[in-house]
Amino acid sequence: MEQGKRIKYFRKRANVTQLELELRINASFGSISRMETGLTNPTKETLFAIANALNLTGLETAILFGIDITSYNISQSQNLEIKLP
Numbered sequence: 001m002e003q004g005k006r007i008k009y010f011r012k013r014a015n016v017t018q019l020e021l022e023l024r025i026n027a028s029f030g031s032i033s034r035m036e037t038g039l040t041n042p043t044k045e046t047l048f049a050i051a052n053a054l055n056l057t058g059l060e061t062a063i064l065f066g067i068d069i070t071s072y073n074i075s076q077s078q079n080l081e082i083k084l085p
Contacts, residue, residue, distance in 0.1 A: 004036040006064050007050060011036075014054045024053035 011021055011032070018032040025046065034040040042050070044065075051061040062069055 002038060003041065003066060004038045008036040010054050010056060010060065010064060016054065021053060025049040
């Protein structure tokens with residue numbers, strides 16, 4: 001999944017508009033739209049700011065960054081249910 005689609009997925013799941021997210025991370029107007037459509041790529045710092053603004057867990061943050069978590073041994077006791085479209 002592309003970076004922009006992951007941003008959009010987590011933003012919508014949190015029921016946050018693009019403008020609200022821009023205000024939360026002190027980003028310029030339209031920057032989230034440009035990221036979500038793939039016109040620009042966010043920096044690592046911006047991704048961390050987005051993860052923090054959306055209250056993502058560590059695992060969700062890894063997914064936001066595009067890290068393939070399927071190779072990690074995650075036990076069922078961690079009660080993880082992350083389903084991306």
